[in-house]
Amino acid sequence: MPPIRPHGTGIIDLPNQWRVAAIDQVAPMRLPTGALMCTPDHFDIIDVKNPHMAGNLGAIDRSRARRQWESLGSAFGHACLRVDVIPSILGCEDMVFCANPVFTGLDVDGHRVCVPARMRHDSRQRETPALVAWFQNAGYSVHTVATSLFEGGGDAVWHPGRRLIWGGYGHRTDPAVYEELGPIFQAPVIRLKLMSEHFYHLDTCLCAVDENTALINPASFDESGLGLIRSVFKRVIECPADEAIGALACNAVATASGAVILPAGAPRTAGLLTKAGYSVIEVDTSEFQKSGGSCYCMKMWLW
Numbered sequence: 528m529p530p531i532r533p534h535g536t537g538i539i540d541l542p543n544q545w546r547v548a549a550i551d552q553v554a555p556m557r558l559p560t561g562a563l564m565c566t567p568d569h570f571d572i573i574d575v576k577n578p579h580m581a582g583n584l585g586a587i588d589r590s591r592a593r594r595q596w597e598s599l600g601s602a603f604g605h606a607c608l609r610v611d612v613i614p615s616i617l618g619c620e621d622m623v624f625c626a627n628p629v630f631t632g633l634d635v636d637g638h639r640v641c642v643p644a645r646m647r648h649d650s651r652q653r654e655t656p657a658l659v660a661w662f663q664n665a666g667y668s669v670h671t672v673a674t675s676l677f678e679g680g681g682d683a684v685w686h687p688g689r690r691l692i693w694g695g696y697g698h699r700t701d702p703a704v705y706e707e708l709g710p711i712f713q714a715p716v717i718r719l720k721l722m723s724e725h726f727y728h729l730d731t732c733l734c735a736v737d738e739n740t741a742l743i744n745p746a747s748f749d750e751s752g753l754g755l756i757r758s759v760f761k762r763v764i765e766c767p768a769d770e771a772i773g774a775l776a777c778n779a780v781a782t783a784s785g786a787v788i789l790p791a792g793a794p795r796t797a798g799l800l801t802k803a804g805y806s807v808i809e810v811d812t813s814e815f816q817k818s819g820g821s822c823y824c825m826k827m828w829l830w
């Protein structure tokens with residue numbers, strides 16, 4: 528494996544393939560400026576796509592969900608993110624989790640790009656054309672991938688401030704997609720195999736808090752994945768296992784302002800983040816956690 532150059536692409540799966548001495552040798556990329564949210568009007572649980580959904584069929588309190596969704600939007604605003612909203616579609620019960628139907632970012636020329644996902648479950652596939660149309664209308668160019676399983680920003684996570692993608696796979700995403708995604712963005716991709724059913728998207732077990740810091744659930748990764756995370760992030764905050772699973776505490780949103788929007792119900796994680804210098808904004812997302820999603824899943828980055 529040749530060294531990863533600042534503008535290099537390439538797939539990195541093993542710690543000893545990472546030859547960059549420091550993350551600051553990777554090309555910089557500015558941070559996102561906003562968050563697109565999807566209204567929860569048609570949010571429901573009609574099947575079991577992940578273990579969090581088991582036993583929760585039909586158990587959504589819609590008005591409570593609406594209030595929680597609005598609090599999350601206000602928290603994004605407080606954390607200096609511009610919020611845009613796309614209406615949900617009748618029959619798209621999971622569309623509120625708009626981290627999945629596409630992946631967005633900037634190409635090397637700074638142009639905004641949207642890559643449509645190829646969702647695993649039939650009932651979620653209708654979300655993608657709606658999101659793609661929204662982004663096209665907003666001026667993003669669309670680059671498609673041929674690999675058949677890819678769940679967008681749920682599995683592909685930008686390294687904050689750098690042209691580097693962390694690529695989760697194993698449940699909803701085929702690792703081959705990253706061979707297509709890297710060249711679109713001229714970004715190296717560090718692939719991480721997801722080891723547990725409860726942490727089926729990368730954003731459920733890794734939060735890239737800032738350029739040097741990650742919040743992770745260690746048990747979600749194999750040794751090689753953990754080695755990669757520890758070799759790139761200078762500081763790795765380990766989320767207590769019960770809060771990672773019970774409160775989806777790693778599904779947090781960190782912003783340039785130093786705020787971390789954290790699912791409520793994770794007091795020890797909140798304490799660790801506060802001690803590390805972040806200002807934690809806790810948001811109750813209990814209705815959405817019944818479906819296996821929380822703060823990070825309920826937005827798509829805007830650039």
Ligand code: ARG
Nearest residue numbers: 576624626681728818820824
């Ligand atoms: N019920 C949804 C599903 O299983 C939840 C998606 C959560 N999204 C995420 N990015 N983790 O597809």
